[in-house]
Structures are given as structure tokens and as C-alpha cells.
Amino acid sequence: xxxxxxxxxxxxxxxxxxxxxxxxxxxxxxxxxxxxxxxxxxxxxxxxxxxxxxxxxxxxxxxxxxxxxxxxxxxxxxxxxxxxxxxxxxxxxxxxxxxxxxxxxxxxxxxxxxxxxxxxxxxxxxxxxxxxxxxxxxxxxxxxxxxxxxxxxxxxxxxxxxxxxxxxxxxxxxxxxxxxxxxxxxxxxxxxxxx
Amino acid sequence: xxxxxxxxxxxxxxxxxxxxxxxxxxxxxxxxxxxxxxxxxxxxxxxxxxxxxxxxxxxxxxxxxxxxxxxxxxxxxxxxxxxxxxxxxxxxxxxxxxxxxxxxxxxxxxxxxxxxxxxxxxxxxxxxxxxxxxxxxxxxxxxxxxxxxxxxxxxxxxxxxxxxxxxxxxxxxxxxxxxxxxxxxxxxxxxxxxxxxxxxxxxxxxxxxxxxxxxxxxxxxxxxxxxxxxxxxxxxxxxxxxxxxxxxxxxxxxxxxxxxxxxxxxxxx
Numbered sequence: 001x002x003x004x005x006x007x008x009x010x011x012x013x014x015x016x017x018x019x020x021x022x023x024x025x026x027x028x029x030x031x032x033x034x035x036x037x038x039x040x041x042x043x044x045x046x047x048x049x050x051x052x053x054x055x056x057x058x059x060x061x062x063x064x065x066x067x068x069x070x071x072x073x074x075x076x077x078x079x080x081x082x083x084x085x086x087x088x089x090x091x092x093x094x095x096x097x098x099x100x101x102x103x104x105x106x107x108x109x110x111x112x113x114x115x116x117x118x119x120x121x122x123x124x125x126x127x128x129x130x131x132x133x134x135x136x137x138x139x140x141x142x143x144x145x146x147x148x149x150x151x152x153x154x155x156x157x158x159x160x161x162x163x164x165x166x167x168x169x170x171x172x173x174x175x176x177x178x179x180x181x182x183x184x185x186x187x188x189x190x191x192x193x194x195x
Numbered sequence: 196x197x198x199x200x201x202x203x204x205x206x207x208x209x210x211x212x213x214x215x216x217x218x219x220x221x222x223x224x225x226x227x228x229x230x231x232x233x234x235x236x237x238x239x240x241x242x243x244x245x246x247x248x249x250x251x252x253x254x255x256x257x258x259x260x261x262x263x264x265x266x267x268x269x270x271x272x273x274x275x276x277x278x279x280x281x282x283x284x285x286x287x288x289x290x291x292x293x294x295x296x297x298x299x300x301x302x303x304x305x306x307x308x309x310x311x312x313x314x315x316x317x318x319x320x321x322x323x324x325x326x327x328x329x330x331x332x333x334x335x336x337x338x339x340x341x342x343x344x345x346x347x348x349x350x351x352x353x354x355x356x357x358x359x360x361x362x363x364x365x366x367x368x369x370x371x372x373x374x375x376x377x378x379x380x381x382x383x384x385x386x387x388x389x390x391x392x393x394x395x396x397x398x399x400x401x402x403x404x405x406x407x408x409x410x411x412x413x414x415x416x417x418x419x420x421x422x423x424x425x426x427x428x429x430x431x432x433x434x435x436x437x438x439x440x441x442x443x444x445x446x447x448x449x450x451x452x453x454x455x456x457x458x459x460x461x462x463x464x
Contacts, residue, residue: 027272033265040256042248049251052416058260063328069268083245090248094212099332134249141250155213156247158419162213168420177208184207188243 017081024072032069039082040065042130043089050093050157060096064089082130094159133191140190141183147171148179155180202233210240211247252392274313346426349375358440360461368421370459372440379428382440386421393447398425399457400432401439409441414449437463 017038023031043064048057067088068075075084141149147169154160154168162180166173202225208214209222226233349355350373360370360382372382382398390396398412410432415425430437441457 029265029269029272032268036261036264040261041253042251044256045251045254046248048254058256059331061256062260062264065264066267069271080242083242086245086248087241090245099335133246137246137249141247152211152247153250154419155208155211156244156250159212160419161215162208163215165213180211180213181204181207184211184240184243187246191243191246 018077021072021075021077021081024069025077032065035068036065039085042082043085046086047089047093050090051096056096057093060092061089064092090156097159136190136193137187140187144183144186148183151176151179152183199230199233202230203236206233206237206240207243210237210244274316342426345378345428346381346424349373349378349381349426352378356434356463358461358463360440360442360459362459363457367458370442370461372461374430374434374463376434379426380430380440381427382423382425382442384417384421384423387417387423388421389417390444394444395447395449396423396442396458397445397449397453398427399441399443399453400430400437401441401460402432403436403438409453411449411451414445434463439463 017035020031020035020038024035040061044057044061047060047064048054051057051060064085068085075081141152144152151165151169151171154165155162160168162173162176165171165180166176169176202222205214205218205222209219214222226237352375354377355373355375358372358374360372362369367388368384368386370382370384370387372380374380387396395414395416397414399409400412401407401409412427412431413425415423417423439460439462441453441461442459443453443455443457445454
């Protein structure tokens with residue numbers, strides 16, 4: 001169990017998403033509209049950051065939300081919604097990127113893992129609201145040395161492997177591996193911190 | 196450190212998708228062996244990685260997107276099958292039961308038939324949607340291939356004029372442009388740093404005519420490696436009317452006139 005800042009709002013937001021997803025199972029259009037209102041900005045921001053082209057990003061966001069609508073039955077409402085949605089959006093955007101650059105087949109294999117993604121959240125997801133988590137993520141990653149930050153961004157937003165990142169940054173492979181793991185460990189500690 | 200600890204160290208990289216194939220195969224074999232502790236830690240690592248989405252600069256989709264989505268969703272919701280209603284029993288004469296039973300049988304058959312048809316329609320819609328997505332992908336691939344071929348033709352045609360664009364800042368790399376009188380203009384750069392947040396690079400055409408204002412052209416970003424290719428198929432000025440090309444950093448979406456000093460300038464000979 002992780003220590004975390006208590007914030008009832010965070011918990012409420014998680015359960016509101018779960019409620020809306022249950023309504024979506026009953027084909028409730030207003031629930032879909034509310035989910036879109038709540039999460040379209042972060043989904044679009046993420047997809048645009050990966051694809052860097054507004055029209056393509058909107059096409060991918062449309063696919064993501066239609067998949068949400070059409071396959072809502074496949075989502076387990078007891079599990080955290082936003083990480084699941086963000087992972088779905090990231091994989092869709094990276095698929096588009098891969099289509100353009102015909103990058104390696106590694107990600108195709110990973111796409112198949114989608115149903116398992118973010119199937120459980122640590123305790124602090126339920127107690128830190130989205131805005132505060134976003135602030136902490138930006139502050140922590142922003143505080144890393146620029147090369148380490150770049151390595152994490154290349155992995156997350158460009159879908160590059162350790163070897164590809166090492167080549168792109170002209171750094172030893174071991175250094176890149178350490179940067180990514182240590183950066184994520186520091187992020188974890190930051191999200192667990194009580195203040 | 197035992198082998199289990201070594202696997203634990205790979206989980207974050209696996210969750211972000213950056214593990215190279217050999218490490219990934221080892222870890223997947225370990226996970227497939229049923230290690231509950233690693234499976235739980237992986238779920239947490241996946242959650243942690245998903246939080247990196249908040250690093251993306253804030254952006255807002257257009258209202259048109261919401262309109263399109265809601266239109267599709269409402270249309271599909273209108274076609275959803277109705278929920279089955281419970282049937283209550285009551286004391287009635289046998290002949291009425293028989294009539295009710297016949298009606299019920301007919302209703303059940305009708306409902307089944309309707310459901311069957313709806314499923315068939317839904318399957319067809321899914322197939323159409325899948326074909327549409329496939330067609331879009333193919334169109335994108337075709338367009339990208341055409342663009343690349345067009346760029347290659349401009350770059351290799353002897354009628355093209357090469358324009359070197361040295362940087363104002365000596366620490367920045369030089370850009371190169373190739374201008375073909377009929378096929379257009381291509382600008383390329385390597386190891387170019389990304390512009391600031393919500394900023395883009397923009398190409399300008401400086402006219403020869405005295406007092407002529409810089410003509411705005413395409414905006415672009417370098418990729419993660421600092422590489423970019425910007426193509427202008429129909430430049431606003433002819434090659435012979437252009438004195439120089441320039442590149443500035445501008446707000447997202449570009450500007451009608453430069454708002455910052457040129458970072459690269461290349462004279463058109």
C-alpha cells in the first residue's frame with residue numbers, strides 16, 4: 001500500500017468514470033458525451049504530440065472514442081479507466097506512426113496486449129486527482145537532465161526501443177536503460193510523496 | 196541479485212515498450228511461467244507509464260470532431276436492440292391463453308428475426324468500417340509514396356536549383372533547399388533542434404521586388420532525430436522573382452508575416 005495525499009475528488013472522479021462506462025453499456029449517448037467532454041483534451045493532446053499533425057490526430061481520436069463506444073462491453077468497469085483510455089490512444093497513435101515509417105514489428109506484438117493494460121492501479125491513483133498528478137508528472141520529468149528526459153520522450157511518444165534511443169542520442173545502451181528506469185522510478189516516488 | 200530481481204528491473208521498460216527483442220522474449224517467458232509478483236508489478240508499471248501522457252502540451256480537438264462523433268454514436272444508438280420486457284401472468288380463460296401464446300410465439304419469432312437482421316446489419320457496418328479504415332491506410336501510404344517520389348524527382352532533376360541556407364547561429368546545422376521551376380520547392384534539414392512549446396518552423400519567400408514583403412509558406416517540425424522535409428508544390432513566387440528563402444520560428448499554425456528574426460537564410464542565385 002502506498003502513502004498518498006488524501007483527496008476525495010480523485011476518488012470521485014474515478015468512480016464517476018466507472019459509472020459513465022456502466023451507462024455506456026446501456027448505449028447511453030449522454031454518458032458517452034460526458035466521457036468525451038472529460039477526457040478528449042488529454043487524449044487529443046497525447047495523440048497530437050505523437051503524430052504532430054492536427055488532422056491525423058483527430059482521425060485517431062475519433063477511432064479511439066468510437067472503439068470506446070462500440071466495445072464498451074470489453075472494458076472491466078472495476079479497473080481504472082483513464083490509464084486504459086490513454087494506453088489505447090497511445091497505441092493507436094503509434095500504430096499510425098508505424099504505418100508512416102514502417103517501423104519494426106515489435107509494437108504490433110505489443111498492441112495485442114491491450115486488454116490487459118493498466119488492469120490495476122496503485123492506491124495513489126485513487127487519491128490524487130488528475131490535475132495534481134499531471135502537475136507532478138510534468139514537474140518531475142521536467143527536472144530530469146535533458147538527455148534523460150529526451151530518452152523517456154523518445155520511448156513514450158516515438159515508440160523507440162532502447163537500442164534505437166541509444167543510436168539516436170549517441171549514448172551507450174546501458175546508460176539509456178538506466179535513464180528510462182530511473183526516470184520512471186523517480187516519477188513513481190514523486191506520485192507517492194505526501195506533499 | 197537473483198534472476199527474479201533482474202526481471203523486475205525490466206518491467207518498466209516493458210511497459211513503455213522500449214525493451215529490445217531479446218530482453219522482451221526473456222521477460223515474456225518469465226511472465227508466462229505464472230509469476231504473480233511480476234504480473235502485479237507490471238500492472239502497476241503500465242499505470243505509471245500511462246501517466247507520461249500528461250507531458251504532452253495541452254491541446255484541444257475541434258468542435259467538428261465532437262459533432263462527427265456524436266452524430267455517429269446517436270445513429271448507432273438508435274439502431275440498438277430494445278431490451279426484452281418481462282411478461283406478467285394473469286388468470287384468463289384457456290382460449291385466451293392459447294391466443295396469447297400464439298401472439299407471444301409470433302412476437303418472439305419477430306423479435307428473433309429482427310435481432311437476427313440487426314446483427315447482420317451491424318456485422319455489415321463493421322465490415323464497411325474495417326474496409327474504410329483499410330482504404331484510408333492505403334490512401335495514406337499512397338500519398339506518402341507519391342510525396343516521396345515527387346521530392347526525389349525535385350532533388351535529382353538537373354533543372355532544379357540548389358539553395359544552401361546557412362544558419363544565423365553558428366551552432367545550428369545548415370539547411371538545404373532544391374527548387375525546380377515546374378515541380379516546386381523542397382527544404383531539408385538534419386539535426387535541427389525542435390522549436391519551443393507550441394512553436395513551429397515556417398518557410399518564407401523573400402521577393403526580389405524592392406519593398407516586397409516576405410511571402411509566408413509551409414510550417415513544419417523536425418522529428419525526434421532533428422530531421423525534416425518540407426515541400427511546397429506551388430510556391431507563391433516564381434524562382435526568378437525570388438531573392439532568398441528564410442526560416443523563422445513562429446507560433447503554432449504559422450504567421451502571415453514573420454514575428455521573429457530569421458534563423459536560416461539562403462540566397463536564390
